[in-house]
Amino acid sequence: MTGRATMLLCAAVLVAVAFAFGGGASGPSAHAQELTPELEERQLGIERQLLCPQCTNKRLDVCELAICIDMRQQIQEQLIQGRTNDEIIFFFSNRYGQRVLAEIPREGFNLVLFGWVGGSMLLVALGGGLFLWHLRRSGRAYRASLAASGQAPAGSAEDDAWLEAELSEEQR
Amino acid sequence: MNITATLGASALLTALASSLFATGAAIYGHRLGHAWAVMASRRAIIATGALMTLALLTLAYALLANDFSIAHVASVSSTNMEPWMKWASIYSGQPGSLLFWTWSMSLFMAAFAATTLRQMPWGAPHAIAAMGTVLAAFLIALVFFASPFRVSEVTPLDGQGLNPLLVDPGMLIHPPFLLAGLVSTAVPFVLGAAALMSGRLDSAWVRHARSWALASFLILSVGNFLGAWWAYTVLGWGGYWGWDPVENSAILPLFPITAFLHSAMVQERRGMLKGWNLALVLSAFALAVFGTFNVRSGLVASVHSFAESEVGPYFLVLLGIVAVVSVALLVWRMPLLRADHDFDSFASRETGLILNTYVLIALALVILGGTLFPVFSELIDGSRITVGPPFFNDATGPIWIAMLVLIAFGTVLPWRRAAPGTLTRRLRVPVLVTLATVAVLVGFGMRNVFAIATIAAAVLIIYVTGREYVIGARGARRATGRDWLSATTSLFERDRRRYGGYLVHLGVAVIAIAVIGSSVFQTQVRAVVSPGDTFEVGDYRISYGGLRVREPGVNGIEQEIVALVGVEHDGELRASLEPGQRFFTNFANQPVAMVAIDGNLLRDVYVFMQGFEGDQTAEIQAFINPLVQWLWIGGAIYTVGGLLAFAPARRPVTVRQPASPPPGAQRA
Numbered sequence: 001m002t003g004r005a006t007m008l009l010c011a012a013v014l015v016a017v018a019f020a021f022g023g024g025a026s027g028p029s030a031h032a033q034e035l036t037p038e039l040e041e042r043q044l045g046i047e048r049q050l051l052c053p054q055c056t057n058k059r060l061d062v063c064e065l066a067i068c069i070d071m072r073q074q075i076q077e078q079l080i081q082g083r084t085n086d087e088i089i090f091f092f093s094n095r096y097g098q099r100v101l102a103e104i105p106r107e108g109f110n111l112v113l114f115g116w117v118g119g120s121m122l123l124v125a126l127g128g129g130l131f132l133w134h135l136r137r138s139g140r141a142y143r144a145s146l147a148a149s150g151q152a153p154a155g156s157a158e159d160d161a162w163l164e165a166e167l168s169e170e171q172r
Numbered sequence: 173m174n175i176t177a178t179l180g181a182s183a184l185l186t187a188l189a190s191s192l193f194a195t196g197a198a199i200y201g202h203r204l205g206h207a208w209a210v211m212a213s214r215r216a217i218i219a220t221g222a223l224m225t226l227a228l229l230t231l232a233y234a235l236l237a238n239d240f241s242i243a244h245v246a247s248v249s250s251t252n253m254e255p256w257m258k259w260a261s262i263y264s265g266q267p268g269s270l271l272f273w274t275w276s277m278s279l280f281m282a283a284f285a286a287t288t289l290r291q292m293p294w295g296a297p298h299a300i301a302a303m304g305t306v307l308a309a310f311l312i313a314l315v316f317f318a319s320p321f322r323v324s325e326v327t328p329l330d331g332q333g334l335n336p337l338l339v340d341p342g343m344l345i346h347p348p349f350l351l352a353g354l355v356s357t358a359v360p361f362v363l364g365a366a367a368l369m370s371g372r373l374d375s376a377w378v379r380h381a382r383s384w385a386l387a388s389f390l391i392l393s394v395g396n397f398l399g400a401w402w403a404y405t406v407l408g409w410g411g412y413w414g415w416d417p418v419e420n421s422a423i424l425p426l427f428p429i430t431a432f433l434h435s436a437m438v439q440e441r442r443g444m445l446k447g448w449n450l451a452l453v454l455s456a457f458a459l460a461v462f463g464t465f466n467v468r469s470g471l472v473a474s475v476h477s478f479a480e481s482e483v484g485p486y487f488l489v490l491l492g493i494v495a496v497v498s499v500a501l502l503v504w505r506m507p508l509l510r511a512d513h514d515f516d517s518f519a520s521r522e523t524g525l526i527l528n529t530y531v532l533i534a535l536a537l538v539i540l541g542g543t544l545f546p547v548f549s550e551l552i553d554g555s556r557i558t559v560g561p562p563f564f565n566d567a568t569g570p571i572w573i574a575m576l577v578l579i580a581f582g583t584v585l586p587w588r589r590a591a592p593g594t595l596t597r598r599l600r601v602p603v604l605v606t607l608a609t610v611a612v613l614v615g616f617g618m619r620n621v622f623a624i625a626t627i628a629a630a631v632l633i634i635y636v637t638g639r640e641y642v643i644g645a646r647g648a649r650r651a652t653g654r655d656w657l658s659a660t661t662s663l664f665e666r667d668r669r670r671y672g673g674y675l676v677h678l679g680v681a682v683i684a685i686a687v688i689g690s691s692v693f694q695t696q697v698r699a700v701v702s703p704g705d706t707f708e709v710g711d712y713r714i715s716y717g718g719l720r721v722r723e724p725g726v727n728g729i730e731q732e733i734v735a736l737v738g739v740e741h742d743g744e745l746r747a748s749l750e751p752g753q754r755f756f757t758n759f760a761n762q763p764v765a766m767v768a769i770d771g772n773l774l775r776d777v778y779v780f781m782q783g784f785e786g787d788q789t790a791e792i793q794a795f796i797n798p799l800v801q802w803l804w805i806g807g808a809i810y811t812v813g814g815l816l817a818f819a820p821a822r823r824p825v826t827v828r829q830p831a832s833p834p835p836g837a838q839r840a
Contacts, residue, residue, distance in 0.1 A: 044698060051558055057416045061698070062409035062793065064753070064763060064782055098555060099546075103562040109553035113545045117567045120537035128530040132523065135444065139515030 039079050046075050046085050049103060053096040060100075177242050180230035180321035187223035187278070188311040190216045195304030202297035213300045214285050220307055221282030224275040228262065231271060231320050235261050241327040244268055244320040250333035250758070253727050260343040261334055263351060266483065267320035272348070273464060274310040277355035281307065284359050288380050295366035295377065302365040306358055309490055317482045333728030336756045336764045342402035350399060350422050353392030354460040357425050359384040360432065361457030364450045368501040373446055373508050378436045381453060383818070385436070388456075389429045390814040396423055397807040408765025408780040410696060410795040412803065415564040420543040421463030427536035428456040431529035438522050441587065445526070447502065447509040452529070454498035459536070461491050466543070517589040524582030531575045538567050569622050576629035576684055579677050583636045605635045623692045626684050633681035637674045644671070668816050675813025682806030689799030690776075698782070698793045706740075710796040712777055713740040718788050720750070730757045732766065735781045735790045739770045746770060751779045751792070776800045 035043060047061035052068050060068050071092065078088045092100050104110050194216035201209030231244070235258040240246040248261040248268060263272035281303045289296050314320070360381040367377035399422065404412035413419060432452040435445045465487035502509075515522060542559045549557050584598045609628040618624055641660060648659040648666075663671045699707040703718035717736035724732060734752030738745050749768035756762060770777040778795040 040698075044696060051560060057414050057558060057560055059409060061696075062780075062782070064408075064765065069783065098557045101558065102560040104557055104559055109549060109555065110557065112548070113541060113559065113563070116541040116545070117538050120534055120541065124530050124534040124537070128527070132518065132526065135515040135526075136518065142514060 035076060035079065042085060043072075043075055043079055046079075046088055047072060049085075049089055049101070050092055051100050051102050053100050059102060174239070174241050174323050176230060176234045176237070176239055177321040177323050180227050180234070181315075181319060183223050183227035183230060184311060184315050184319065184321070187220045187227065188308060188315055190220045190223060191304045191307035191311060193304075194220065195301045195308065198297040198300035198304065202301075210297050210300065213304070214289060214296065217285040217300060217303050217307075218282045220304075221278040224271075224278040227321075228271060228275045231262055231268070232258070234321075238331070240329070240331050241323050242320075243322045243324045246324060246328050246331045248332070248334055250331040250728050252725065253333065256344070257334065257339065257727050260338050260347070263347050264334060264338050267314070267318040267322070269347075269351065269467075270310070270314050270318050270464075270483070271320045273351050273355055274307070274314055276348075276352040277310065277358050278307055280352075280356050280359050281362070284362070284384065288363075288384070292366075292376065292380060294372045295363075295370040298369040299362050299366035302362045302369070303358075306362070309493075313483050313486055313490075317486055333756065333758045336728075336754065336759050336762045337406065339727045339729065339754075339756075339764070340402065340406050342398065342406060346395065346398035346402045349391055350395030353388060353395040354422070354425060354463055356384070356388035356391055357429060357453075357456040357460045360388065360429070360453040364453040365498075365501060368450060368505050371505065371508060373450075373505065375440050375443070378439050378449060382433065382436050382440075385429050385432050385453065385456075386814065386818055389426065389433060390811065390818075392422070392426050392429065393814065394807075394811055396426065397804070397811070400807075401804065404800070405767055405769070406764070408767050410694065410778055410780075410793070410797065411691070412800075415542070415559075415561045417543050418467050420539050420564075421466045424463060424536055424539060424543075425456045425459040427532040427539075428452040428459065431532040432456065434525045435529045438525050442514055442522060444515060444522070447506070448529070450502060450509070451498075454494075454502070455536075458491065458494045458498060459540075461487065461494055462540075465491050519585065519590040519592075519595055521582060521585045521587045524578060524585050528575065528578045528582055531571055531578060535568055535571050535575070538571065539564065542567065569626075572684070573622075573625050573629055576626065576633060576681070579680065580629065580632040580636045583633075583640060583674070583677065602632055602636050606632045620692055623688045626688050630681040630684040633677055637678050637681070640674055641671070664816055668818070672813045672815070672817030675816060676810050677813075679806045679808075679810025679813055682802055682809060684806075686799045686802035686806055690797040690803065693798045695796040696793065697795075698791065700789060700791050702787075702789050707792075707794075709777070709794040710775075711741060712746075712794075712796065714738070714777075714779065714792065714794050715740060716790060716792060719784055719790060728756045728758055729754055731755045733781075733784060734766065735784070735792060737768065737779055737792065739777050739779075747777070749777075749779050751781045753781055753784070771801050773801055774798065 044061055048059055050060040050071070052058040052060060052063040052065055053071075054065055054067055055063060060071055074091075075088055078091065083091075089101070098105060104113065106114060194213040197209045197213035197216065201207065201211075201213060234242050234245050235249050236255060238245070238249070238251050244265060244267045245261075248264045249258055253261070261268065263269045285300070285303070289299060292299070363377045363381040363384065367373055396419075399419065400412040403409075403414065403419075429452075432449055435449055435452065439445050439449050465484070517523075542564055545559050546557055549555055580602065581599075584602060586594065586598075590598070606628050609631045610624055613624045613627060641663065644663045644666075645656055645659040648654060648662045649656065652659070652662070654662065695710045697707060697709040697714075699705070699714075701707065701716040703716060706713050706715045708714070715738040717738065720734050720736060722732040722734060723730070732752050732754045734750040737749045737751060739747040739749060747770035749770060750766075751768040752766040753763045754766055756764075765780045765782075767778065767780045769779070776795075776797040778797050780793055781790055782793050783791040
């Protein structure tokens with residue numbers, strides 16, 4: 001088969017495939033008008049802040065579903081119209097709901113999540129701190145009771161010998 | 173009658189009976205003091221493992237024989253699938269993954285019954301009863317709600333085939349590791365439950381649980397590494413961790429298990445943290461069940477899909493039972509958990525280890541909250557939202573850094589008590605190394621505070637861990653006159669647990685640097701190109717030569733459209749890549765990206781084709797991912813360290829034969 005025939009066959013197959021799989025579902029975004037490098041960068045930035053409405057946690061800039069190709073094209077058109085990034089993101093949030101926002105808005109009921117994070121930190125810090133304090137206090141009481149009864153801490157001779165050997169200052 | 177389906181279903185039903193018998197016989201034997209009944213119950217656990225293996229092999233046979241009268245076989249395989257790829261069909265789909273889950277769990281439990289259980293007469297009946305109950309709970313789901321051997325009323329001529337995303341060699345190893353890692357948390361859980369039920373709450377159960385928890389930690393970690401590698405090389409988004417609910421479910425049990433491995437040391441050596449250790453193993457298994465419930469019910473994706481799921485509500489009840497029983501056992505035994513705390517000082521390794529477990533639990537709480545929040549938002553507020561990577565990065569970032577810093581300082585601090593002079597001496601150089609790292613990074617123009625802090629903490633770990641090896645090897649050289657290499661090797665012979673653990677810490681540090689390099693300093697460029705066009709990404713020029721069509725004709729793949737791409741640097745062709753898209757016969761609307769990578773130790777040039785037109789125009793995305801290969805190297809170091817730590821701890825000669833039991837055992 002000649003190179004030309006192969007190319008023609010490939011082109012035919014490609015057209016057929018594009019048609020079979022939804023006629024452009026896998027096609028590149030329509031670039032009716034070329035974006036300036038600055039607008040291209042802004043477009044990518046906006047896409048990275050949006051998620052595919054039909055997937056779980058898939059960013060718009062890397063999704064190949066037809067709906068995402070369509071969304072990318074709309075972003076391009078809105079950029080050319082001179083809309084700001086926030087306006088474009090608001091447009092999609094309004095249309096598909098907050099689930100397309102990669103960054104969860106810090107407002108309304110969502111604040112509960114941030115409260116959970118803060119509460120978890122506080123719980124671990126306070127609970128953990130109290131537990132450590134309790135350990136030290138009961139450790140002192142334990143040692144005092146041993147000292148009063150004239151006993152050494154249980155097993156401490158062996159333990160200390162081992163720890164000494166393991167962490168000997170001479171080794172350092 | 174379908175003999176294969178009948179055999180498989182019978183094996184499952186017999187396994188259920190066997191597990192219930194194990195529970196009943198263990199309780200009967202313990203109550204009435206019949207040793208034969210306890211022995212029979214132990215054998216019943218082993219028999220359950222054998223029966224589950226029979227069920228799995230039966231399903232494998234049905235897949236190989238293309239028995240599409242079985243609904244699961246028809247939904248996850250097809251005639252043109254290669255036999256090796258059908259291994260992935262076993263655990264894809266709900267019934268298959270549940271079968272694999274329960275089979276893995278039954279094998280872990282059978283291995284536990286055949287080995288460790290013989291060494292723990294104090295709690296054998298309790299452990300067997302716990303194992304039988306857990307196995308029965310999962311087998312009920314398999315037999316009554318999601319049987320992989322359900323026969324369809326109409327037999328299709330061919331099967332649907334495997335989900336396109338799963339048609340990848342990575343799928344042959346990643347899910348088995350992950351599922352096995354999740355179920356392996358059942359053994360430490362069973363040991364903890366046995367300790368609580370029997371009232372034997374000294375360090376005996378901890379010594380047995382440590383090896384099993386380490387196995388669980390290793391398998392689950394490898395499963396997550398393989399998952400990250402699969403996501404990176406298959407999913408085509410330039411990253412490896414997306415904070416997806418499924419990913420989060422897989423990593424969550426790792427936090428309490430890792431925390432247990434550290435706090436178990438404190439209980440073994442100092443007799444403290446009895447209740448805390450029990451809570452950690454119980455919560456690890458509860459999180460593993462949560463993961464299964466979350467993944468299998470589709471809860472986080474949508475509350476509606478959960479409502480439609482057959483096993484979702486069942487697993488929710490099961491999760492509730494695990495949680496309630498765990499808390500009830502802990503509360504019941506609380507009086508026995510009080511111990512004399514031989515705790516000397518805050519400036520000690522004990523404090524470092526305890527603080528590190530706090531940090532790990534804080535990570536688990538934040539990730540669990542973020543994973544579940546969309547459910548609460550939809551249920552309470554009525555709004556469907558996504559908790560995506562920005563939230564998890566912001567919320568967990570500082571905690572990860574705290575963990576890295578604590579790893580380093582925990583290594584430096586001595587056990588029991590550090591004298592002020594010792595503390596200053598040991599911390600002086602590490603602090604200077606940290607400050608020097610920060611100065612160098614800032615000097616090189618780095619301004620991202622998070623990146624600077626992470627890299628500085630990672631360098632700190634590498635320094636203090638390296639110093640531990642050097643000090644140990646120097647001591648061994650002095651004592652034996654060996655060369656440096658064999659002196660270093662001898663450290664692992666002397667105390668594998670300690671030096672293996674340090675290697676895991678080194679792996680974590682390397683991973684941290686790789687994560688910062690590949691995420692914070694990632695470059696992304698997208699271009700629509702025609703044959704002959706070029707575009708630049710970072711210092712590289714990407715040239716596009718046109719499209720090519722391939723027709724593999726196997727595994728349900730109809731066609732692969734690949735772009736011919738060249739990667740040039742300084743005018744030289746460095747690599748020829750073929751990123752593309754793969755189309756499947758039975759999944760017309762689910763093309764899968766074919767990622768192409770030109771990688772070295774400094775960076776990956778990561779290319780995928782996002783779209784194409786019949787006129788050979790293609791939309792190409794290219795990423796420069798710095799240092800990403802160090803993620804896999806760090807993962808390998810971590811894994812090797814974990815494997816080395818597997819061996820029993822060997823103490824120095826001075827205490828190898830102690831005159832009296834260790835302190836923790838005496839006080840128990």
